[in-house]
Amino acid sequence: MTSEPSREALIAANQDAAEFYRRHLLGPDGEGPRRYLAERGFEAVLEDTPWTVGYAPAAWTGLYDHLSELGYSDQTQLDAGLASISRRGNLIDRFRDRITFGIRDQEDQLLGFTARTRPNGRDPKYLNTPGTTLFDKSSVLFGQGEATTRSLNSASCVLVEGPLDAIAVSLATSATVDALALCGTALTEKHAETLRSAPYEGLVLALDDDAAGVQALENAAAALSSHATSAIRCRHHDPAGLFAEGGPTALSAALSSARPTPEVLLEVHLAKWPDRFQNAEAAIACLREAATTIAKIKPADVAALATQLSHETNLPLPTVTTELSEALRSTTSDRRSAMSHRVSRAYIEVESTNRWLSTSGPTPHR
Numbered sequence: 001m002t003s004e005p006s007r008e009a010l011i012a013a014n015q016d017a018a019e020f021y022r023r024h025l026l027g028p029d030g031e032g033p034r035r036y037l038a039e040r041g042f043e044a045v046l047e048d049t050p051w052t053v054g055y056a057p058a059a060w061t062g063l064y065d066h067l068s069e070l071g072y073s074d075q076t077q078l079d080a081g082l083a084s085i086s087r088r089g090n091l092i093d094r095f096r097d098r099i100t101f102g103i104r105d106q107e108d109q110l111l112g113f114t115a116r117t118r119p120n121g122r123d124p125k126y127l128n129t130p131g132t133t134l135f136d137k138s139s140v141l142f143g144q145g146e147a148t149t150r151s152l153n154s155a156s157c158v159l160v161e162g163p164l165d166a167i168a169v170s171l172a173t174s175a176t177v178d179a180l181a182l183c184g185t186a187l188t189e190k191h192a193e194t195l196r197s198a199p200y201e202g203l204v205l206a207l208d209d210d211a212a213g214v215q216a217l218e219n220a221a222a223a224l225s226s227h228a229t230s231a232i233r234c235r236h237h238d239p240a241g242l243f244a245e246g247g248p249t250a251l252s253a254a255l256s257s258a259r260p261t262p263e264v265l266l267e268v269h270l271a272k273w274p275d276r277f278q279n280a281e282a283a284i285a286c287l288r289e290a291a292t293t294i295a296k297i298k299p300a301d302v303a304a305l306a307t308q309l310s311h312e313t314n315l316p317l318p319t320v321t322t323e324l325s326e327a328l329r330s331t332t333s334d335r336r337s338a339m340s341h342r343v344s345r346a347y348i349e350v351e352s353t354n355r356w357l358s359t360s361g362p363t364p365h366r
Contacts, residue, residue, distance in 0.1 A: 004075075005073070005075060005076040005079050007133065009072075009076055010079060010080045010132065010133065011109050011110060011111075013067060013072050013076055013080040014082070014110040014134070016067060016070055017063055017067065017113075018054060018100070018102050018110060020054070020062075020063055020066050021054025021055055021056055021063075021100045021113075022052075023054075024055045024057050024062075025046070025053065025054045025055035025099070029055070029057050029058075030055045032118065033055045033099050034046055036118070037053075037099070039244075040164070040240065040243070041168075041171075041243055041244050042164065042167060044167075044171060045167060050146045050149065050150070051101065051146060051163075052100075052101065052102025052110065053099065053100065053101055053102075054102075055098070056096055056097065056099075056100050056115060057097065058096050059093070059096070060096065061091070061093060062093060063082060063083075063093045064082075064083050064091050064093055067082065077091065078091070079133065080112075080129075080132060080134070081094060081112055081113075081129035081130045081131075081132045081134075081135060082094055082095075094127070095113060095115040095127065097117070097121070098115035098116055098117050098121075099115060099116045100113045100115045101115065101116070101142065101163035103129070103142050103145075104144060104145025104146065105140060105144055106144050106145065107145070108148060109134075109145070110145075111129070111134040111135045111140060112128065112129030112134060112135035112140075113128070114129070114142060114162075114183045114184070115127050116162075116163075116164070126162060126183065128183055128184060137183060137184070138185060138188040138190055138191070139188070139190040139191070141159075141180040141181060141182065141191060141194065142162075142163045142166055142180065142181035142183050143163075143166045143170075143180040144180060144194075146170075147178035147179075147180065154176065154177050154178045154200070155177075155199075155201045155202065156200055156201060156202035156203070157177060157178040157179070157195065157200045157202070157203050158178070158180070158203075158204045158239075158255060159180050159181075159182070159187075159195070159203065159205050159206065159207070159220065160179060160180070160182070160206050160207065161182050161183075161208050161213065161238065162181055162182075162183065162184075162238065162240065163181050164240040165206070165239040165240045166180060166181040167179070168239050168243035168244075168251055169206065169255070172243060172248040172249075172251035172255070173255065177204075177255075178198075180195075182216070186216060186219050186220075187220040188223070192223040195224065195227065196224070196226070203224070203228075203229045203230070204230050204231065205217055205220050205221065205229055205230070205231040205261060206231070206239050206255065207220070207231075207238075208234075209233050209236060214265075217261070217265065218265060218296065218297070221261045221262070221296070221297040222297050225298040226298075228260070228300070229260075229261045230258035230260055230261060230264075231258060231259065231265075232255060232257060232259075233264060233268075234251075242254060260299070261299075262297060262301075262305055263305075265293055265294075266290055266293075266294070266305060266308065266309065269289050269293060270286065270290070270312050273285065276313050276314070277313075277314055283313040286312075287309065287313055287315055287319075287323055288323070290309055291309075291320075291323045291324050291326075291327040292327055294324060294327065294328075295324070295327035298328070302324055303321075306320045306321045306324050309324075
């Protein structure tokens with residue numbers, strides 16, 4: 001009966017895999033990946049760097065053959081998440097033709113990898129090490145090991161979605177902040193506990209500026225509701241994209257413009273209802289949506305948000321305050337039945353206001 005590989009053996013296999021990937025990134029078959037990184041402004045990772053960056057060659061069994069020659073058993077390679085079983089039943093490399101990023105824990109031990117496909121390559125864009133005795137994507141963040149081993153005791157942290165985003169933040173801030181990445185998963189309670197237990201004075205959420213990124217921002221803000229956060233939106237970009245297009249200065253400026261997360265999320269919801277001043281139903285829908293989000297993240301200054309939401313929807317402040325209070329107290333199912341009466345009353349009030357405005361002049365621009 002084959003014994004289960006030790007934790008030390010799995011970490012050693014990951015480390016030897018990282019060295020293999022590094023040689024291939026800097027070797028002849030890494031020309032394309034090197035060009036991709038350089039064109040996006042990441043030349044620094046091709047030099048001496050704290051980040052564990054490499055390239056998994058396209059061969060089906062390149063790493064498997066290499067690790068086998070070093071004496072690693074099939075079981076060790078499987079348990080480390082470096083190999084998988086093909087449809088034919090033989091072992092093949094899990095990562096092929098991808099740029100690899102090592103994921104380390106707070107003790108700087110290499111637990112696994114996340115690997116990016118080539119531009120316009122096959123899905124998924126990023127592929128992680130599967131769940132192993134070492135690696136659990138719900139509890140580890142890319143960049144933890146690098147943050148721990150740096151001598152600088154950072155006062156702030158920037159949370160991003162992908163490893164290149166984290167590296168971009170580090171390069172743009174001269175590593176004066178810790179940059180951590182989720183690597184394709186939502187922020188979990190384990191992640192939140194890690195962030196809450198760290199001595200950060202500021203935590204900036206810099207997630208992708210698309211629908212999925214906005215949802216990730218809401219989820220992260222809700223998970224960190226007891227921790228004051230700020231947020232940025234890289235218009236039409238993720239942080240790595242902004243770094244590639246505008247350089248360190250553009251990304252640094254964006255990070256410096258971070259605002260309280262509730263304000264940013266309210267702005268997102270308001271933008272989805274451009275006709276809210278002229279259309280009472282749009283105003284009510286905007287209120288309902290914003291109240292649900294605000295209730296999830298439980299911000300400290302709800303009163304200020306209520307005033308802003310009232311101003312931005314033309315809804316009476318008492319209506320907005322009542323809805324926010326109900327959303328904070330109640331479950332979603334409980335509040336739907338109560339909402340109908342408030343919506344009807346608010347609809348009448350707004351329609352009356354709009355009719356009055358239509359006879360008195362144009363609706364004020366906001």
